[in-house]
Amino acid sequence: MSALAALARVEAFEAGRAVPLATVRHVHLSARPLVFVPVLMAGEAAAPLAALVGTDRTDPRLLVVDQPRDRDQRFVFLAELARIVLDHVAQCRGETELVEATRNHEQWERHLDAPQLVVPNPGGIEAMRLLGRSARFRSAQGPYPVDPLVPVLGRYLTWFAQDRAPTAGSSVCLALTEVLAAHWATGQSALEDQHLAALLAWIVPDRFGPAGAGLTGPQAAALAEDPDRWPSAGPATDPEFDTGVLSALIAAQQRAEGDADAAHAARRALREALRGRLQPTWDLLWQGLDLLRALPEAGHDEHRWRVDRGRFTDFARAVDEGAPPQPRRESAVAAARRLADLEAAQEAYDKQRALDDPLMLAAYRVTGEAFAGTVVAVDAERRDTSGRTPKPRPRVWLRTADQVVLRQGTKVACPQRPNQRPSIVSVTRQGADCVVELELSNDMGRKAVPDEGSVPEPGESRCYATVLAAEFFPPPPLPDPEQTPWTHGGPPAQYTPAGADHDEDWH
Amino acid sequence: MTGSSAERSAAARAVIDAVTADLLGAGHRGVIVDSPPGAGKSTLVVELAGRLADTGEPVMVVAQTNEQVDDLVDRLAAAHGAPGSGRGLTIGRLSASGYVPTQRVARHTGGPHAADDSVTVAGKVADLGAPAVTVATAAKWARTAQPERPAGGWRWAILDEAYQMRSDGLLAIAPRFADGTALFVGDPGQLDPFATIDGERWAGSPWDPTDSAVAVVRAHNPRLPVHRLPYSWRLPATAAPLVCRAFYPFTPFEAGSAPQDRAMKLPGAATVAGPADSGPIDQALDLAAETGWALYELPARHTVRTDTEAVDACARLAARLVRREASVFDPGYPGGRPVTADRVAIGAAHRDQAAGIRAALDRHGADLAAVTVDTANRLQGREYDVCIVLHPLSGRRDATAFHLETGRLCVLLSRHRHACIVVSRAGIPELLDAHPHTEPVHLGVPVKFPDGWEAHQAVLAHLGGHRVTAAR
Numbered sequence: 013m014s015a016l017a018a019l020a021r022v023e024a025f026e027a028g029r030a031v032p033l034a035t036v037r038h039v040h041l042s043a044r045p046l047v048f049v050p051v052l053m054a055g056e057a058a059a060p061l062a063a064l065v066g067t068d069r070t071d072p073r074l075l076v077v078d079q080p081r082d083r084d085q086r087f088v089f090l091a092e093l094a095r096i097v098l099d100h101v102a103q104c105r106g107e108t109e110l111v112e113a114t115r116n117h118e119q120w121e122r123h124l125d126a127p128q129l130v131v132p133n134p135g136g137i138e139a140m141r142l143l144g145r146s147a148r149f150r151s152a153q154g155p156y157p158v159d160p161l162v163p164v165l166g167r168y169l170t171w172f173a174q175d176r177a178p179t180a181g182s183s184v185c186l187a188l189t190e191v192l193a194a195h196w197a198t199g200q201s202a203l204e205d206q207h208l209a210a211l212l213a214w215i216v217p218d219r220f221g222p223a224g225a226g227l228t229g230p231q232a233a234a235l236a237e238d239p240d241r242w243p244s245a246g247p248a249t250d251p252e253f254d255t256g257v258l259s260a261l262i263a264a265q266q267r268a269e270g271d272a273d274a275a276h277a278a279r280r281a282l283r284e285a286l287r288g289r290l291q292p293t294w295d296l297l298w299q300g301l302d303l304l305r306a307l308p309e310a311g312h313d314e315h316r317w318r319v320d321r322g323r324f325t326d327f328a329r330a331v332d333e334g335a336p337p338q339p340r341r342e343s344a345v346a347a348a349r350r351l352a353d354l355e356a357a358q359e360a361y362d363k364q365r366a367l368d369d370p371l372m373l374a375a376y377r378v379t380g381e382a383f384a385g386t387v388v389a390v391d392a393e394r395r396d397t398s399g400r401t402p403k404p405r406p407r408v409w410l411r412t413a414d415q416v417v418l419r420q421g422t423k424v425a426c427p428q429r430p431n432q433r434p435s436i437v438s439v440t441r442q443g444a445d446c447v448v449e450l451e452l453s454n455d456m457g458r459k460a461v462p463d464e465g466s467v468p469e470p471g472e473s474r475c476y477a478t479v480l481a482a483e484f485f486p487p488p489p490l491p492d493p494e495q496t497p498w499t500h501g502g503p504p505a506q507y508t509p510a511g512a513d514h515d516e517d518w519h
Numbered sequence: 520m521t522g523s524s525a526e527r528s529a530a531a532r533a534v535i536d537a538v539t540a541d542l543l544g545a546g547h548r549g550v551i552v553d554s555p556p557g558a559g560k561s562t563l564v565v566e567l568a569g570r571l572a573d574t575g576e577p578v579m580v581v582a583q584t585n586e587q588v589d590d591l592v593d594r595l596a597a598a599h600g601a602p603g604s605g606r607g608l609t610i611g612r613l614s615a616s617g618y619v620p621t622q623r624v625a626r627h628t629g630g631p632h633a634a635d636d637s638v639t640v641a642g643k644v645a646d647l648g649a650p651a652v653t654v655a656t657a658a659k660w661a662r663t664a665q666p667e668r669p670a671g672g673w674r675w676a677i678l679d680e681a682y683q684m685r686s687d688g689l690l691a692i693a694p695r696f697a698d699g700t701a702l703f704v705g706d707p708g709q710l711d712p713f714a715t716i717d718g719e720r721w722a723g724s725p726w727d728p729t730d731s732a733v734a735v736v737r738a739h740n741p742r743l744p745v746h747r748l749p750y751s752w753r754l755p756a757t758a759a760p761l762v763c764r765a766f767y768p769f770t771p772f773e774a775g776s777a778p779q780d781r782a783m784k785l786p787g788a789a790t791v792a793g794p795a796d797s798g799p800i801d802q803a804l805d806l807a808a809e810t811g812w813a814l815y816e817l818p819a820r821h822t823v824r825t826d827t828e829a830v831d832a833c834a835r836l837a838a839r840l841v842r843r844e845a846s847v848f849d850p851g852y853p854g855g856r857p858v859t860a861d862r863v864a865i866g867a868a869h870r871d872q873a874a875g876i877r878a879a880l881d882r883h884g885a886d887l888a889a890v891t892v893d894t895a896n897r898l899q900g901r902e903y904d905v906c907i908v909l910h911p912l913s914g915r916r917d918a919t920a921f922h923l924e925t926g927r928l929c930v931l932l933s934r935h936r937h938a939c940i941v942v943s944r945a946g947i948p949e950l951l952d953a954h955p956h957t958e959p960v961h962l963g964v965p966v967k968f969p970d971g972w973e974a975h976q977a978v979l980a981h982l983g984g985h986r987v988t989a990a991r
Binding site for chain 1: 548549658661662686687689690691693694697701714715716717718720721724725726727728729732735736738739740870871873874878881
């Protein structure tokens with residue numbers, strides 16, 4: 013937690029209401045997100061129990077596994093889920109746009125939309141990952157055949173939960189508590205923030221309690237602790253529900269065996285009980301999305317969603333072309349590529365947020381990685397004459413009250429001119445202030461004198477930060493997987509669908 | 520302490536000979552050399568580069584930072600390139616565009632003021648003119664074109680600071696020497712490489728890309744021979760046993776110097792002008808001069824990271840040390856050598872702490888500008904006479920994995936040749952006892968031992984006998 017976020021929490025505690033951590037929305041929200049509230053059965057890793065799912069807030073689909081210990085029923089559940097998820101995916105694959113060829117990539121078509129799954133919390137993403145893993149290696153043939161959509165669903169769930177969700181800046185798979193906590197600070201602990209109801213209680217306390225009660229955040233959060241009104245958002249169920257309600261309803265079904273009417277009644281009772289547990293979370297989820305939608309879109313939103321659309325296009329085509337399921341363990345080369353990808357995405361997301369949002373930039377000032385102040389002097393005529401042609405190298409002196417911990421030679425940039433990366437020449441203390449001397453070396457035009465407006469003027473306010481000066485280089489080339497050197501165990505074995513996939517003991 | 524100085528030198532040379540035999544014996548694709556702090560790792564690298572080059576086949580040397588590359592180039596040139604050095608090897612330094620040779624490299628590149636012309640600097644392998652030894656950073660090697668094999672492949676590779684190299688970095692450069700033999704050299708007790716994202720998804724995988732290069736090589740090639748350098752030539756006899764016990768309990772090493780070889784003398788406190796309230800400061804300095812260690816303990820308190828009192832104590836200790844004109848004695852300087860500001864370092868865990876200490880030093884006077892103030896990460900591989908350490912857990916409420924990391928504490932406590940002074944708030948043992956271990960345990964991840972808790976307790980137990988309580 014940054015010092016600024018800690019301060020915001022203290023302020024929220026004092027005010028009895030959540031405090032904004034961001035001025036804009038740093039995630040993309042699709043016009044029709046697919047909202048998914050899964051719950052798993054306690055005691056097994058990936059035994060689905062129920063889910064509310066859909067794109068229409070007034071009409072969620074309830075999927076239930078009547079006998080969650082019955083493995084066949086689990087895959088019937090997954091087949092039903094597959095129809096909904098894959099239908100959502102298919103709807104995003106309508107129109108495409110043409111992407112011009114670049115040096116490294118030939119011309120291609122990119123889908124104009126991408127799917128978006130929203131789950132209540134990070135546990136929901138983990139549930140998707142587990143379900144994806146249990147589904148993607150299954151087959152429509154062989155000893156335990158499943159619906160042919162199940163392995164496709166498995167690949168998509170894996171893509172959402174394992175490939176895209178951990179990638180910074182990707183919005184195709186969102187955990188709502190995480191997104192809300194990134195935009196608002198509450199006066200409760202990070203652990204309490206993981207309960208969607210308690211988190212929303214701090215942000216919109218008026219929605220809790222009787223109308224017009226005018227509750228404060230902590231009062232509303234105390235109400236949100238009532239597990240009957242605001243049950244756990246999953247994927248784990250409340251143990252009291254398990255023992256008090258669920259086990260009785262499952263036992264009732266077993267007792268009703270042979271009696272069609274009683275069995276039907278028992279199943280209906282189970283469905284009603286589960287709907288009652290999931291509906292409050294469903295409603296909260298849509299309220300949370302409304303809150304996020306009310307925030308202005310971040311400047312880089314379109315750019316990031318374009319990346320998501322591109323990745324979606326690639327993945328959907330690969331699935332169409334019959335690519336094998338994602339391996340259980342990434343090979344050495346694939347893991348190194350993924351790490352480079354994740355690190356680059358994180359760096360880009362940090363930079364974009366700092367550019368889009370002054371509150372994000374302020375957090376860097378607190379740690380000394382950014383400083384803001386007034387330009388006190390400029391030497392715009394200064395040139396470097398050591399080479400054959402003199403180059404403009406203006407110097408700028410900026411007075412700041414911030415603690416500057418950056419070293420000489422560090423590159424910084426400011427939101428007004430993010431491509432200009434001056435380096436720090438010196439930092440001189442003047443009383444409580446610092447005067448930072450910067451040398452400009454780029455983004456001043458091609459002429460012998462800097463273009464108009466490309467050099468800061470005395471009196472201007474600027475905020476320079478290292479995060480804004482981050483430059484992106486393609487990662488170094490890695491060997492092809494079949495060329496994996498001996499240091500990393502040599503080339504990996506080819507994937508062949510094996511019977512062993514069915515027999516994993518955690519199924 | 521075993522044997523005479525000559526015997527210890529012979530034992531260290533025997534390790535180099537054994538490593539050479541394993542490399543030239545061609546029975547292994549790689550050899551690992553573990554080195555405790557200051558055990559002559561660079562000497563080993565320079566010596567082996569020469570011996571491998573004697574085979575007439577090209578040697579690639581990989582270091583992690585440009586600073587390290589320049590140091591190695593300088594030492595290689597002085598040992599093997601200079602006229603009269605015996606080998607007369609040519610050395611190539613691959614560099615990124617815009618690299619300006621540092622002075623220590625430039626003096627080997629020929630020209631009117633150079634000592635010799637054994638070093639060539641270029642951005643591409645082809646422009647170096649096939650030198651016997653080519654040195655570059657791992658990042659630069661990863662971006663050089665893969666030479667045609669076998670003609671242009673590297674028969675020999677030496678990877679320095681291999682414990683600080685990430686597995687994915689090794690994967691990018693390993694194809695360049697995949698048909699040859701590699702020597703991995705490093706200090707297993709130092710800071711592990713880090714990633715800016717959470718690498719939990721790969722935990723337990725034998726090719727976790729966030730793991731160190733040596734860990735991944737050993738996981739896949741468990742039979743590679745591992746050698747150890749037996750003596751720390753840097754750490755004094757007062758420090759080696761503690762550092763060994765706390766951080767290297769299963770790979771013992773000893774100080775290369777005898778207790779009587781090193782001494783630090785401080786003229787009497789009364790003779791020096793300075794603030795009159797420096798009583799505990801002087802006591803801490805005297806204790807450190809006498810025993811090699813001091814714990815300057817401030818009253819227990821939970822503080823922000825940049826704890827003003829602790830930061831100021833670090834600066835005052837350094838200022839007082841320099842102004843009291845301390846001097847150190849060792850066999851290389853039997854007549855003594857003053858502890859000037861550039862021979863003193865102050866280490867901290869965080870950059871803002873280092874910045875705070877720097878600012879405090881500036882307030883104490885311009886003569887302290889040469890004192891090094893840095894984070895553990897940046898102090899790795901460096902050496903000073905006296906090191907002042909702001910304890911990573913000082914004033915904290917929690918003991919996170921970052922602050923508990925053994926490598927961080929090990930780096931901070933193993934930079935000095937003579938004395939180390941730790942500045943800390945009281946109450947760290949209690950914090951360690953009260954704070955539960957919350958890191959998840961993963962299947963397939965080798966247990967790292969000693970863990971941070973154990974190492975910190977060992978260090979604090981020792982420092983408890985060297986405590987000076989700060990005046991309130």
